[in-house]
Amino acid sequence: MLTYSFADTGPEPLYIHLYKCIKNDILDSILLPGTKLPSKRSFAKNLGISNITVENAYAQLQAEGFIYSVPKKGFYVTELPDKGVMPFNSIRTENKNTEYGTKWHGSKIESSKEEGSQFEIDLVSNTAPPGKFPFSIWARLMREVISEKSSELMKKSPWGGIMELRSAISLNLKQFRNMEVSPGQIITGAGTEYLYTLIIQLLGYDKIYAVETPGYKKIAQIYKSNNVACEYIPVDNSGIIIEELERHNADVAHISPSHHYPTGIATPVSRRYEILAWAAEEPDRYIIEDDYDSEFRLAGKQMPTLQSIDIMERVIYINTFTKSLAPTIRISYMVLPVTLLEKFHSKLSFYSCTVSNFEQYTLAKFINDGYFEKHINRMRNYYRKVRDGLLKEIKNSSLSGISEISEEGSGLHFLLKIHTDMPDSEYIEICRKNKINVSCLSQYYTGEEKNHDKENKNNKERQHIIIMDYSGIRLEDVEKTVKLLCKSLNLPG
Amino acid sequence: MLTYSFADTGPEPLYIHLYKCIKNDILDSILLPGTKLPSKRSFAKNLGISNITVENAYAQLQAEGFIYSVPKKGFYVTELPDKGVMPFNSIRTENKNTEYGTKWHGSKIESSKEEGSQFEIDLVSNTAPPGKFPFSIWARLMREVISEKSSELMKKSPWGGIMELRSAISLNLKQFRNMEVSPGQIITGAGTEYLYTLIIQLLGYDKIYAVETPGYKKIAQIYKSNNVACEYIPVDNSGIIIEELERHNADVAHISPSHHYPTGIATPVSRRYEILAWAAEEPDRYIIEDDYDSEFRLAGKQMPTLQSIDIMERVIYINTFTKSLAPTIRISYMVLPVTLLEKFHSKLSFYSCTVSNFEQYTLAKFINDGYFEKHINRMRNYYRKVRDGLLKEIKNSSLSGISEISEEGSGLHFLLKIHTDMPDSEYIEICRKNKINVSCLSQYYTGEEKNHDKENKNNKERQHIIIMDYSGIRLEDVEKTVKLLCKSLNLPG
Numbered sequence: 001m002l003t004y005s006f007a008d009t010g011p012e013p014l015y016i017h018l019y020k021c022i023k024n025d026i027l028d029s030i031l032l033p034g035t036k037l038p039s040k041r042s043f044a045k046n047l048g049i050s051n052i053t054v055e056n057a058y059a060q061l062q063a064e065g066f067i068y069s070v071p072k073k074g075f076y077v078t079e080l081p082d083k084g085v086m087p088f089n090s091i092r093t094e095n096k097n098t099e100y101g102t103k104w105h106g107s108k109i110e111s112s113k114e115e116g117s118q119f120e121i122d123l124v125s126n127t128a129p130p131g132k133f134p135f136s137i138w139a140r141l142m143r144e145v146i147s148e149k150s151s152e153l154m155k156k157s158p159w160g161g162i163m164e165l166r167s168a169i170s171l172n173l174k175q176f177r178n179m180e181v182s183p184g185q186i187i188t189g190a191g192t193e194y195l196y197t198l199i200i201q202l203l204g205y206d207k208i209y210a211v212e213t214p215g216y217k218k219i220a221q222i223y224k225s226n227n228v229a230c231e232y233i234p235v236d237n238s239g240i241i242i243e244e245l246e247r248h249n250a251d252v253a254h255i256s257p258s259h260h261y262p263t264g265i266a267t268p269v270s271r272r273y274e275i276l277a278w279a280a281e282e283p284d285r286y287i288i289e290d291d292y293d294s295e296f297r298l299a300g301k302q303m304p305t306l307q308s309i310d311i312m313e314r315v316i317y318i319n320t321f322t323k324s325l326a327p328t329i330r331i332s333y334m335v336l337p338v339t340l341l342e343k344f345h346s347k348l349s350f351y352s353c354t355v356s357n358f359e360q361y362t363l364a365k366f367i368n369d370g371y372f373e374k375h376i377n378r379m380r381n382y383y384r385k386v387r388d389g390l391l392k393e394i395k396n397s398s399l400s401g402i403s404e405i406s407e408e409g410s411g412l413h414f415l416l417k418i419h420t421d422m423p424d425s426e427y428i429e430i431c432r433k434n435k436i437n438v439s440c441l442s443q444y445y446t447g448e449e450k451n452h453d454k455e456n457k458n459n460k461e462r463q464h465i466i467i468m469d470y471s472g473i474r475l476e477d478v479e480k481t482v483k484l485l486c487k488s489l490n491l492p493g
Numbered sequence: 494m495l496t497y498s499f500a501d502t503g504p505e506p507l508y509i510h511l512y513k514c515i516k517n518d519i520l521d522s523i524l525l526p527g528t529k530l531p532s533k534r535s536f537a538k539n540l541g542i543s544n545i546t547v548e549n550a551y552a553q554l555q556a557e558g559f560i561y562s563v564p565k566k567g568f569y570v571t572e573l574p575d576k577g578v579m580p581f582n583s584i585r586t587e588n589k590n591t592e593y594g595t596k597w598h599g600s601k602i603e604s605s606k607e608e609g610s611q612f613e614i615d616l617v618s619n620t621a622p623p624g625k626f627p628f629s630i631w632a633r634l635m636r637e638v639i640s641e642k643s644s645e646l647m648k649k650s651p652w653g654g655i656m657e658l659r660s661a662i663s664l665n666l667k668q669f670r671n672m673e674v675s676p677g678q679i680i681t682g683a684g685t686e687y688l689y690t691l692i693i694q695l696l697g698y699d700k701i702y703a704v705e706t707p708g709y710k711k712i713a714q715i716y717k718s719n720n721v722a723c724e725y726i727p728v729d730n731s732g733i734i735i736e737e738l739e740r741h742n743a744d745v746a747h748i749s750p751s752h753h754y755p756t757g758i759a760t761p762v763s764r765r766y767e768i769l770a771w772a773a774e775e776p777d778r779y780i781i782e783d784d785y786d787s788e789f790r791l792a793g794k795q796m797p798t799l800q801s802i803d804i805m806e807r808v809i810y811i812n813t814f815t816k817s818l819a820p821t822i823r824i825s826y827m828v829l830p831v832t833l834l835e836k837f838h839s840k841l842s843f844y845s846c847t848v849s850n851f852e853q854y855t856l857a858k859f860i861n862d863g864y865f866e867k868h869i870n871r872m873r874n875y876y877r878k879v880r881d882g883l884l885k886e887i888k889n890s891s892l893s894g895i896s897e898i899s900e901e902g903s904g905l906h907f908l909l910k911i912h913t914d915m916p917d918s919e920y921i922e923i924c925r926k927n928k929i930n931v932s933c934l935s936q937y938y939t940g941e942e943k944n945h946d947k948e949n950k951n952n953k954e955r956q957h958i959i960i961m962d963y964s965g966i967r968l969e970d971v972e973k974t975v976k977l978l979c980k981s982l983n984l985p986g
Contacts, residue, residue, distance in 0.1 A: 073660065
């Protein structure tokens with residue numbers, strides 16, 4: 001059992017002393033996440049102190065999130081809280097390895113206590129505000145699935161997912177994206193991350209995978225973790241640059257033409273055809289069309305997907321319900337061209353489907369009964385209000401004279417360029433101290449060229465652009481958001 | 494729309510002609526799985542035939558499983574039925590590529606119609622008989638989770654899984670496997686297959702992974718699909734052979750010491766220490782202890798797991814609820830030694846957890862409320878009865894004089910060696926014609942040495958041994974099982 005000395009506790013109460021001892025052991029990774037703490041009684045007996053002292057210490061630790069209780073079981077050391085979608089955090093990990101990266105859980109908990117979970121406003125986490133998902137409907141559909149599908153629920157899902165869901169997705173793609181896709185071409189999986197790893201196994205480890213810069217760091221992280229060559233390809237105002245794809249000898253381009261993050265660019269049709277032409281030039285070139293978030297585009301004509309104008313069977317379309325519905329729903333899917341479907345079938349259909357039947361049936365119902373469409377429409381309206389609120393508040397604030405807004409139609413975020421000399425890193429730090437979590441465009445670039453002139457020019461252009469990701473912002477927090485952004489620039493609200 | 498000629502239909506009814514046309518298009522992959530068929534009315538109009546003709550043709554196709562209906566939507570071409578756990582099928586795919594492997598869905602459906610789903614007895618599929626899982630309890634717990642955890646359900650799971658489940662697993666491992674494991678060391682994932690791919694990313698693509706022969710082909714398939722070197726290491730009567738691990742320069746040994754499939758061997762303690770010693774010799778050697786199915790061992794002392802006697806932090810323990818509960822529950826977990834946990838955290842914690850919160854909370858309840866233990870005990874009793882029934886029936890049948898039984902304590906299967914000259918492949922074929930699906934030990938060997946003398950000797954020893962995998966056999970089918978085995982040998986029952 002844990003033992004601590006109570007010899008030199010000084011003037012502080014015993015429970016504070018005990019609280020500090022345990023807290024330090026958690027921070028120093030002596031007590032690992034998930035470790036069960038001794039029962040209050042036996043711990044008190046062992047340390048020769050009163051039960052109430054242990055109780056107070058535990059209460060303090062619990063209040064601060066270092067431990068948590070399981071009814072009838074006891075107290076356990078907390079796992080570090082999940083940090084959500086992580087471009088910003090991963091950058092910090094890369095830059096400040098000792099502070100955030102390699103040190104084990106203790107400091108993670110501390111840093112997230114100080115910096116993560118206690119933001120009042122979060123423009124980084126990229127998850128929907130709580131309470132927006134129609135949970136009561138979902139729960140009702142789950143109950144219906146339980147009573148209607150009891151025998152199907154005990155059967156293994158086919159490798160591509162259950163047909164009801166794939167049919168529902170197929171109809172949905174036809175209706176909203178004008179895509180003609182047979183349900184058999186749709187393969188479901190527990191998250192896009194998992195699907196990326198299947199795609200690597202399908203297309204090959206000898207290929208060069210190209211990702212966008214700026215872009216989500218996680219995508220490159222996954223390719224690298226799967227031991228394949230990964231090149232960063234710059235995007236211009238129309239999307240990925242074809243010449244750069246050529247120059248890097250890319251075989252597979254992983255892109256988001258409908259809704260690029262973080263710039264918000266939608267690739268115009270002409271560039272789309274150029275990308276398809278690039279793929280058609282060589283027999284083993286493929287495009288991964290990541291359509292993540294495209295449901296939420298607020299303005300402009302919905303562009304046809306690459307998949308729907310691809311006659312050469314070179315586009316793998318990929319999308320997720322994890323983002324459009326709720327993070328707990330781990331269902332994503334990809335649409336394979338028929339030739340790749342055959343290859344998948346012969347090479348990879350030995351893998352079991354990673355999504356439980358139960359969630360698949362529930363989601364199929366949710367889509368077929370029209371709730372998915374309703375939810376998306378409701379969320380679009382909601383986000384439109386949040387965006388309009390932010391634009392209005394910015395206009396009425398002291399930011400209005402010294403900032404420019406762009407890509408406000410892209411959905412879920414826009415860009416706010418601020419005329420300031422303060423370096424991005426400094427501004428971000430001040431924001432965080434003011435309990436608002438922000439990220440800047442400059443953080444999303446990787447794999448820079450070594451041409452210093454160009455770099456300096458680029459760097460200058462990229463500075464002072466805040467990614468106004470409002471996907472997690474509640475309507476009632478719009479005013480405060482702009483106030484805190486001003487405050488962090490030492491401006492009046 | 495589909496068009497068929499009705500010019501030369503001959504004497505057969507029109508609906509039979511239409512039925513054949515569509516069926517042939519499905520078999521020839523002209524109609525892919527999931528394709529929606531035209532509505533009866535428009536199809537009839539288009540073909541110039543009556544609605545009832547189309548209706549009859551669809552009904553026939555549906556009755557034979559070629560198409561299925563979605564209420565209010567219409568008819569769709571069926572996906573090939575899932576074939577369950579696949580050592581046998583995958584062997585057939587490897588050997589007879591044109592027949593089972595590369596040809597696309599049409600023939601798959603046909604072959605599974607003829608050979609897969611229509612067995613009366615299946616000694617291969619390795620899934621629990623239907624109706625054994627306490628579904629009503631599971632459904633009740635799901636309802637409780639829905640009402641108690643509505644806010645938690647909408648939060649993203651931590652990367653390792655939710656703490657309640659990991660704590661429950663940790664207590665369970667302590668109770669039943671005497672393993673001291675902190676919940677923080679447990680990482681959940683949607684199936685062991687997915688966890689294997691995480692392990693490869695964790696331990697490295699430059700390592701040589703060793704799998705057992707005989708053994709599950711799927712494990713080697715996964716390593717190969719993930720582009721890492723994979724060596725087949727023979728097992729003797731005590732488990733994997735250390736000298737062979739050395740000779741193949743293996744870095745990582747993927748083994749099942751508690752319950753080897755298909756031989757049923759449990760590795761004795763002395764060999765366990767030898768394996769640990771092998772791992773300790775070099776800094777980067779690891780053991781993946783696949784404890785799949787160990788819950789069901791019916792006889793003999795439960796051996797300590799390698800994980801529990803490993804002080805060098807070289808063992809990754811892995812197990813699944815997919816097998817012990819129901820195939821629809823896609824939850825598996827691995828236990829990492831602390832040093833690897835740190836590495837996992839810094840390298841791979843960017844991956845989201847692949848299991849939905851909802852199933853994690855339900856399973857945590859199921860374990861914490863004692864239902865998991867009850868279920869395992871009930872299933873063990875059930876399987877004991879099935880096994881005892883099979884042993885008795887074999888003893889009372891004409892097999893008794895010409896066969897030997899071994900490893901009957903290993904749980905879920907035993908070995909039945911038959912004195913016959915009939916080659917295994919022929920016997921299997923006859924069995925399948927008699928609607929009983931069996932596999933033989935000889936099918937599970939791979940990567941043979943090229944020494945012909947040895948091979949011949951080995952081959953002889955390995956012939957005529959049926960894997961009596963009774964995990965999917967209902968008690969009421971025990972008698973029939975033995976009857977069909979006898980019939981296939983031309984013996985009286």
